[in-house]
Amino acid sequence: MYHRFVATQVRKAFAEITAGNWEAMVAGMAPSFTYRFYGDHALSGERHTHDALRRWWERCFRLLPNTRFDVQDVLVAGWPWDTRVATAVTVDVGVADGSRYQNVVHQFLRMKWGKITEVRTLEDTAVLQQTLDRLAAAGFEEAHAAPITD
Template identity: 50%
Template sequence: MVYTRIVRARVRATFDQINDGDYRTMVDGLAPSFTYRFHGDHALGGVRTSRESMLRWWERVVRLLPGARFEVQDVLVNGGPWNTRIAVRSLVSGDLPDGTRYENTVFQFMTLVWGRVSSVETVEDLQVLERALEAVASVGVEEARAAPIVD
């Protein structure tokens, strides 16, 4: 189906732009009313529903996990433009300031309504992520222990 191929390509292109340091493209793709949930009670966890909180969240991601890269492995698309369900499996990886390497599998479940993202739910291995955040905190970046950014 042509629509499915277009959506898959758009998802992959958005991750490529994030890898190039442009997270604003992702934020610009959000619907006026959206929910972004990242599971877990940690510095990157929480629920955001405003563009401002998403920008602050991405700024934190860049500070805590600089150079993190996403390798999209699967993009599953179902539905039409009025209600598209998307599942993405990707590998996120990058070097941590203590010399160790962060590698985790990320699952994202999204809903796209008429070309705009209305919901995102992000799940990854929280033990791996929390160890990475602790490694960042251990070199003096206290923000890695901060409360989630939420609305």
């Protein structure tokens, strides 16, 4: 029953982000957390504060507005004091240059008493980098900005 509840909450969180409400995800972070997006690009890096995570989400939605997240799988293990979650999520965005960005994101989360303590995000960084390169070429300088870290 607990695992089903957590999976439902994860799906709701992605639905909220798709609706543009990424602040709900930030609010779900524990006071002390690690949010890591792998790669070497404008969206990569590691964040540990709510402020840095907000700035990161703001950048995401400036570069990839109206991102649609479609949750394929949510796997939950553990108990409320040490919950592990794995997701597979497809991403689809109409990019400002007229192209589409589509990718599959895999996230691994750890939770403690309903708050997220760790997020590790992996996706095909070559596909993401190509999209960021196209955006930079179209004048979106932030697509080649340094990662937001703290």
